[in-house]
Amino acid sequence: xxxxxxxxxxxxxxxxxxxxxxxxxxxxxxxxxxxxxxxxxxxxxxxxxxxxxxxxxxxxxxxxxxxxxxxxxxxxxxxxxxxxxxxxxxxxxxxxxxxxxxxxxxxxxxxxxxxxxxxxxxxxxxxxxxxxxxxxxxxxxxxxxxxxxxxxxxxxxxxxxxxxxxxxxxxxxxxxxxxxxxxxxxxxxxxxxxxxxxxxxxxxxxxxxxxxxxxxxxxxxxxxxxxxxxxxxxxxxxxxxxxxxxxxxxxxxxxxxxxxxxxxxxxxxxxxxxxxxxxxxxxxxxxxxxxxxxxxxxxxxxxxxxxxxxxxxxxxxxxxxxxxxxxxxxxxxxxxxxxxxxxxxxxxxxxxxxxxxxxxxxxxxxxxxxxxxxxxxxxxxxxxxxxxxxxxxxxxxxxxxxxxxxxxxxxxxxxxxxxxxxxxxxxxxxxxxxxxxxxxxxxxxxxxxxxxxxxxxxxxxxxxxxxxxxxxxxxxxxxxxxxxxxxxxxxxxxxxxxxxxxxxxxxxxxxxxxxxxxxxxxxxxxxxxxxxxxxxxxxxxxxxxxxxxxxxxxxxxxxxxxxxxxxxxxxxxxxxxxxxxxxxxxxxxxxxxxxxxxxxxxxxxxxxxxxxxxxxxxxxxxxxxxxxxxxxxxxxxxxxxxxxxxxxxxxxxxxxxxxxxxxxxxxxxxxxxxxxxxxxxxxxxxxxxxxxxxxxxxxxxxxxxxxxxxxxxxxxxxxxxxxxxxxxxxxxxxxxxxxxxxxxxxxxxxxxxxxxxxxxxxxxxxxxxxxxxxxxxxxxxxxxxxxxxxxxxxxxxxxxxxxxxxxxxxxxxxxxxxxxxxxxxxxxxxxxxxxxxxxxxxxxxxxxxxxxxxxxxxxxxxxxxxxxxxxxxxxxxxxxxxxxxxxxxxxxxxxxxxxxxxxxxxxxx
Numbered sequence: 001x002x003x004x005x006x007x008x009x010x011x012x013x014x015x016x017x018x019x020x021x022x023x024x025x026x027x028x029x030x031x032x033x034x035x036x037x038x039x040x041x042x043x044x045x046x047x048x049x050x051x052x053x054x055x056x057x058x059x060x061x062x063x064x065x066x067x068x069x070x071x072x073x074x075x076x077x078x079x080x081x082x083x084x085x086x087x088x089x090x091x092x093x094x095x096x097x098x099x100x101x102x103x104x105x106x107x108x109x110x111x112x113x114x115x116x117x118x119x120x121x122x123x124x125x126x127x128x129x130x131x132x133x134x135x136x137x138x139x140x141x142x143x144x145x146x147x148x149x150x151x152x153x154x155x156x157x158x159x160x161x162x163x164x165x166x167x168x169x170x171x172x173x174x175x176x177x178x179x180x181x182x183x184x185x186x187x188x189x190x191x192x193x194x195x196x197x198x199x200x201x202x203x204x205x206x207x208x209x210x211x212x213x214x215x216x217x218x219x220x221x222x223x224x225x226x227x228x229x230x231x232x233x234x235x236x237x238x239x240x241x242x243x244x245x246x247x248x249x250x251x252x253x254x255x256x257x258x259x260x261x262x263x264x265x266x267x268x269x270x271x272x273x274x275x276x277x278x279x280x281x282x283x284x285x286x287x288x289x290x291x292x293x294x295x296x297x298x299x300x301x302x303x304x305x306x307x308x309x310x311x312x313x314x315x316x317x318x319x320x321x322x323x324x325x326x327x328x329x330x331x332x333x334x335x336x337x338x339x340x341x342x343x344x345x346x347x348x349x350x351x352x353x354x355x356x357x358x359x360x361x362x363x364x365x366x367x368x369x370x371x372x373x374x375x376x377x378x379x380x381x382x383x384x385x386x387x388x389x390x391x392x393x394x395x396x397x398x399x400x401x402x403x404x405x406x407x408x409x410x411x412x413x414x415x416x417x418x419x420x421x422x423x424x425x426x427x428x429x430x431x432x433x434x435x436x437x438x439x440x441x442x443x444x445x446x447x448x449x450x451x452x453x454x455x456x457x458x459x460x461x462x463x464x465x466x467x468x469x470x471x472x473x474x475x476x477x478x479x480x481x482x483x484x485x486x487x488x489x490x491x492x493x494x495x496x497x498x499x500x501x502x503x504x505x506x507x508x509x510x511x512x513x514x515x516x517x518x519x520x521x522x523x524x525x526x527x528x529x530x531x532x533x534x535x536x537x538x539x540x541x542x543x544x545x546x547x548x549x550x551x552x553x554x555x556x557x558x559x560x561x562x563x564x565x566x567x568x569x570x571x572x573x574x575x576x577x578x579x580x581x582x583x584x585x586x587x588x589x590x591x592x593x594x595x596x597x598x599x600x601x602x603x604x605x606x607x608x609x610x611x612x613x614x615x616x617x618x619x620x621x622x623x624x625x626x627x628x629x630x631x632x633x634x635x636x637x638x639x640x641x642x643x644x645x646x647x648x649x650x651x652x653x654x655x656x657x658x659x660x661x662x663x664x665x666x667x668x669x670x671x672x673x674x675x676x677x678x679x680x681x682x683x684x685x686x687x688x689x690x691x692x693x694x695x696x697x698x699x700x701x702x703x704x705x706x707x708x709x710x711x712x713x714x715x716x717x718x719x720x721x722x723x724x725x726x727x728x729x730x731x732x733x734x735x736x737x738x739x740x741x742x743x744x745x746x747x748x749x750x751x752x753x754x755x756x757x758x759x760x761x762x763x764x765x766x767x768x769x770x771x772x773x774x775x776x777x778x779x780x781x782x783x784x785x786x787x788x789x790x791x792x793x794x795x796x797x798x799x800x801x802x803x804x805x806x807x808x809x810x811x812x813x814x815x816x817x818x819x820x821x822x823x824x825x826x827x828x829x830x831x832x833x834x835x836x837x838x839x840x841x842x843x844x845x846x847x848x849x850x851x852x853x854x855x856x857x858x859x860x861x862x863x864x865x866x867x868x869x870x871x872x873x874x875x876x877x878x879x880x881x882x883x884x885x886x887x888x889x890x891x892x893x894x895x896x897x898x899x900x901x902x903x904x905x906x907x908x909x
Contacts (some may be wrong), residue, residue, distance in 0.1 A: 011533030173203035334518035359417030441497035493788035552788035
């Protein structure tokens with residue numbers, strides 16, 4: 001490597017440092033190769049300033065061997081050494097930083113403008129850090145007459161507030177209204193940008209509302225009419241950001257302002273009392289309207305429309321769920337008016353209450369009770385709800401891209417009427433003539449299907465496809481997992497259905513704020529939170545969709561390899577796997593029909609069990625020699641005799657004889673149903689335990705996630721032992737030889753236990769049952785991956801098309817306001833258009849690496865874009881050699897990858 005030419009500029013005298021190779025990616029698709037300097041090892045080393053190396057230099061012609069970096073042990077050790085050196089460096093300058101801060105507390109006697117020395121300098125933090133004025137320059141800088149600035153002057157050993165002239169000399173007014181005869185000078189109490197109270201004198205007139213005049217000076221009125229108090233808009237904007245992003249309450253915000261600005265307690269209390277009125281809700285809504293520009297064009301997007309969901313043709317995948325944390329206390333008061341957002345997200349409460357009247361009783365049938373342990377759909381919660389709650393929770397719908405759709409307040413437990421009403425609303429929003437298919441994912445889709453069938457709502461089932469979210473599937477019995485798993489049903493792709501749970505993790509933190517609010521304020525704040533959440537998702541949606549495409553591509557390859565490996569172990573084909581899958585579904589339908597025909601009514605179950613106990617006790621009485629025990633058995637026998645006689649009278653039947661065939665057949669059915677239900681439950685719990693154990697092995701014991709998994713394992717072990725105890729306590733021996741008399745915990749923990757295999761719907765064949773199920777799962781995963789590739793390709797195209805439609809609306813609105821000469825409206829629209837064009841530019845550059853025929857987006861000069869190395873997204877494809885190296889390193893078959901993309905394009909287009 002030749003000697004580097006000396007460059008001009010200022011160089012530091014620090015010693016030369018070791019360097020590592022780096023590549024800095026730019027958003028325009030280019031990259032810069034160079035070095036990153038590392039801390040020097042020997043502090044005694046010195047070097048000539050001319051040999052100092054800038055932070056980013058050109059790479060050498062022959063790069064050093066990088067094989068050492070591929071060693072995980074060496075990489076880990078190097079990183080640890082780097083962190084230790086970094087901590088040592090911070091320890092060296094820690095005291096220096098404190099000394100610097102102490103020095104800055106004193107004044108700088110030199111004026112920042114004229115350079116003259118002044119024994120009583122004036123500083124103004126609102127003008128910038130370390131800005132110092134002498135008295136003469138401060139007089140010349142007339143902006144200090146503005147009450148928004150708070151200059152301070154040094155006096156011997158401290159700073160004191162400084163103001164030019166007196167209070168009367170600081171007056172704000174509109175220049176064009178100086179000659180207005182109706183203008184009046186008023187003094188307003190203002191909470192400035194740091195939360196302190198100050199007093200501003202402002203001229204107002206009858207030609208404009210006082211609140212509008214205050215807004216011109218960066219203030220927000222506390223009341224709509226005759227205001228006397230106002231807030232700095234910067235203070236409220238900061239409060240809005242903290243409320244929506246961090247779920248900070250008004251009280252929490254006031255306390256944060258107190259410690260940041262050093263406010264006294266009475267000042268904090270004054271600020272809190274001023275902020276809890278209608279003014280803040282109005283500001284939040286004003287801020288929303290100003291951002292969306294709906295007042296300039298109602299056709300613009302209000303933030304509720306998902307840009308990736310299909311609008312004309314395709315599958316709309318929606319997840320439904322309830323959150324019981326977003327409650328409201330009945331004692332929190334009433335609202336004089338409706339919410340400002342009206343029904344932007346939340347459906348009218350009166351319509352929901354009217355629809356739910358027929359659902360006052362539990363709609364879950366007896367045959368669904370053993371499906372899962374979830375409380376969703378059961379009205380048992382509503383019977384034990386607290387009377388102090390006016391709203392018991394929120395039921396919502398979220399699309400597959402995590403965009404909120406519709407929500408409603410619940411006044412009971414999660415009854416089945418809520419998902420039915422929500423589905424009706426979602427279907428009614430689909431315009432006629434659109435080829436849109438609605439796919440619904442719900443925690444208990446199996447129970448909802450049974451309910452709709454029993455309620456005669458086949459019209460809803462014909463227009464939707466129901467599935468259970470992928471992680472909730474493990475809590476359902478095996479037949480539900482086969483029939484309702486999104487990996488088994490066409491049209492769901494790789495959607496997991498848990499996006500609504502991710503929304504709840506954000507929204508539930510508002511609960512401690514909204515539970516004390518009036519109904520309208522609560523709806524407005526939750527709507528603002530949903531709008532903010534949707535805004536976050538849209539901002540990064542093109543990146544997440546690109547990642548989903550890559551994940552689907554990788555999943556397709558892995559599933560194909562797994563299926564190929566399984567099929568090589570026996571002379572079977574993909575068609576055989578499809579046959580196994582269909583046979584499994586047919587057997588489930590057959591068993592369900594047999595179950596409906598052979599199901600014993602509840603009274604008959606009770607009667608047969610009591611009759612069995614009656615005969616058993618009679619046999620014990622005959623052989624018992626203990627007088628006390630015999631007396632107790634006789635009492636039990638008489639009590640059972642009375643119950644049996646009452647049942648026989650109620651149902652007009654004669655008593656079954658102990659050896660009668662009808663009695664034996666009924667007892668067999670009852671015993672089979674009970675033991676089968678318990679063993680299926682044990683199988684689910686054992687599978688969940690095995691899954692948790694496999695996860696726990698991936699994390700060290702000290703990590704928080706490992707501790708959480710450990711707690712979940714303890715919980716599932718308790719459930720297993722409880723179910724085993726319930727099985728072992730059955731008071732009669734198994735009537736079917738397939739069932740064991742007792743179950744041991746060690747045996748029940750293994751999902752492959754022999755007792756579980758009898759529940760398997762698959763038959764032994766060329767491959768064992770476990771291998772057959774793996775083949776079915778691999779085939780289904782492969783098919784869903786192809787669907788996901790097709791769906792994400794459509795999502796990419798839909799994002800571009802939605803953005804272009806929005807851009808067209810903005811251009812038409814701009815033309816109209818330019819015609820009338822509304823400069824302010826034009827400026828706001830241009831800013832929104834520029835932001836949209838930047839978004840489309842990045843999305844198009846990213847999607848163009850996957851799709852070749854995307855619609856053109858408005859051209860944008862790269863100098864107008866916010867480009868920088870902080871973004872880590874690769875927007876341009878690398879060279880073919882680098883692609884080949886990456887594919888070779890990752891073990892990816894490039895030819896097969898091309899086949900996948902070609903196959904997806906053939907399906908989609």
